[in-house]
Amino acid sequence: xxxxxxxxxxxxxxxxxxxxxxxxxxxxxxxxxxxxxxxxxxxxxxxxxxxxxxxxxxxxxxxxxxxxxxxxxxxxxxxxxxxxxxxxxxxxxxxxxxxxxxxxxxxxxxxxxxxxxxxxxxxxxxxxxxxxxxxxxxxxxxxxxxxxxxxxxxxxxxxxxxxxxxxxxxxxxxxxxxxxxxxxxxxxxxxxxxxxxxxxxxxxxxxxxxxxxxxxxxxxxxxxxxxxxxxxxxxxxxxxxxxxxxxxxxxxxxxxxxxxxxxxxxxxxxxxxxxxxxxxxxxxxxxxxxxxxxxxxxxxxxxxx
Amino acid sequence: xxxxxxxxxxxxxxxxxxxxxxxxxxxxxxxxxxxxxxxxxxxxxxxxxxxxxxxxxxxxxxxxxxxxxxxxxxxxxxxxxxxxxxxxxxxxxxxxxxxxxxxxxxxxxxxxxxxxxxxxxxxxxxxxxxxxxxxxxxxxxxxxxxxxxxxxxxxxxxxxxxxxxxxxxxxxxxxxxxxxxxxxxxxxxxxxxxxxxxxxxxxxxxxxxxxxxxxxxxxxxxxxxxxx
Numbered sequence: 001x002x003x004x005x006x007x008x009x010x011x012x013x014x015x016x017x018x019x020x021x022x023x024x025x026x027x028x029x030x031x032x033x034x035x036x037x038x039x040x041x042x043x044x045x046x047x048x049x050x051x052x053x054x055x056x057x058x059x060x061x062x063x064x065x066x067x068x069x070x071x072x073x074x075x076x077x078x079x080x081x082x083x084x085x086x087x088x089x090x091x092x093x094x095x096x097x098x099x100x101x102x103x104x105x106x107x108x109x110x111x112x113x114x115x116x117x118x119x120x121x122x123x124x125x126x127x128x129x130x131x132x133x134x135x136x137x138x139x140x141x142x143x144x145x146x147x148x149x150x151x152x153x154x155x156x157x158x159x160x161x162x163x164x165x166x167x168x169x170x171x172x173x174x175x176x177x178x179x180x181x182x183x184x185x186x187x188x189x190x191x192x193x194x195x196x197x198x199x200x201x202x203x204x205x206x207x208x209x210x211x212x213x214x215x216x217x218x219x220x221x222x223x224x225x226x227x228x229x230x231x232x233x234x235x236x237x238x239x240x241x242x243x244x245x246x247x248x249x250x251x252x253x254x255x256x257x258x259x260x261x262x263x264x265x266x267x268x269x270x271x272x273x274x275x276x277x278x279x280x281x282x283x284x285x286x287x288x289x290x291x292x293x294x295x296x297x298x299x300x301x302x303x304x305x
Numbered sequence: 306x307x308x309x310x311x312x313x314x315x316x317x318x319x320x321x322x323x324x325x326x327x328x329x330x331x332x333x334x335x336x337x338x339x340x341x342x343x344x345x346x347x348x349x350x351x352x353x354x355x356x357x358x359x360x361x362x363x364x365x366x367x368x369x370x371x372x373x374x375x376x377x378x379x380x381x382x383x384x385x386x387x388x389x390x391x392x393x394x395x396x397x398x399x400x401x402x403x404x405x406x407x408x409x410x411x412x413x414x415x416x417x418x419x420x421x422x423x424x425x426x427x428x429x430x431x432x433x434x435x436x437x438x439x440x441x442x443x444x445x446x447x448x449x450x451x452x453x454x455x456x457x458x459x460x461x462x463x464x465x466x467x468x469x470x471x472x473x474x475x476x477x478x479x480x481x482x483x484x485x486x487x488x489x490x491x492x493x494x495x496x497x498x499x500x501x502x503x504x505x506x507x508x509x510x511x512x513x514x515x516x517x518x519x520x521x522x523x524x525x526x527x528x529x530x531x532x533x
Contacts, residue, residue: 005413019398213394216354217408217455218384220377 013230236291
């Protein structure tokens, strides 16, 4: 292809967008609306994911030791737990600290119940907080910590707790949210594709006559196809850029105005700068692809005349 | 220039449009194709510019065996055939100039050449001054002139005109005929299907009459020969 021909195709494609004003507008709107909904769900899914990660990261194992376990033994057990590859961090929680935490967590009402318990008559055992890399491995890690007792005749570990049921329930919920989000996003992407191919099919149908005339004066198929290709790409690119800009602007506004309220509920929204690239990149790539794909298959269908 | 040997055309719905057509049209001839509606004139024309393929027989145009032409070669044969229709078939969103230039852009001619040849073609059809008008702003006769300019801009060997005066009043029709004659005079073969008795009888040329799919008459300087 001559360079001037390529320029001509690009110019012609751009001109077609302007000339077919309403049809272009309809295509762009349908792409924009589909992409916008898709984008909203992507943001939702990303935030749910983030939330799920946050919750999962708070999952921890609490290990209690037999009362009166000596310091050497404590260090030994800490080393053993630390050697488990799935374990991210082991923190020693002395019984004094344990009491303080208990008092804090019970608040003012609980204070009465714990009245009189001070460090001298602390009924709590020493223990560890164990954090794991992946929340899914927590049950396994807990079991292995428990089995330290098997190798030690003193059986220094009094108990291992990690809220088994709560953790399981949490996983069920976060997994469900992720899967539903994925299904909705996939469904919307397919819907957007159908919408766009239909719109561009209509554009082509409107221009059947035009294509017929092009063929009559001796245009090759690729010559006819190029401007439509450019047109589809422009429509897809234009609408996805606009959608992305609107979506991210709206999202940044929501984040900045609601951060305080949600912060009280311990929810932290993902920063728009962090989600901007994956969401924007996906939308623009998908939009451009949809535009090109829609116009390409539609033109191919009507070039056989 | 155009040769048909035992050409048959049967459409998928079973109607036979042409049967055993044999014809030779030489370079630089001007031929009228006449006959009642539905006799097969349009099919005859379509076979020449490869809109239809013969069911049987051979057609060659300008040395190409166009019945056996590969799909992707068709555009290159069309570039040597200018086609004119009753309904003009201009692109409504392009100006007269752009409509004509379009036929040259398609063959990827250099821009400077496009500009020069397009203006020459518009000049020949007498529409240089309306180059920037859109088809809707032009009269029927003017639109047909633009279509003719488009047909000749690539200097084709053959012009196929399917009832070019069908939508025009007698006076305008004469203008178009003068133009076609001029183009023919400059060396282009013209095949023109028509229902216009006055034109055929006044501007005497070779007449091929088709009835019920067969050529029933083929005479030099012939007459229209049908009552309207």
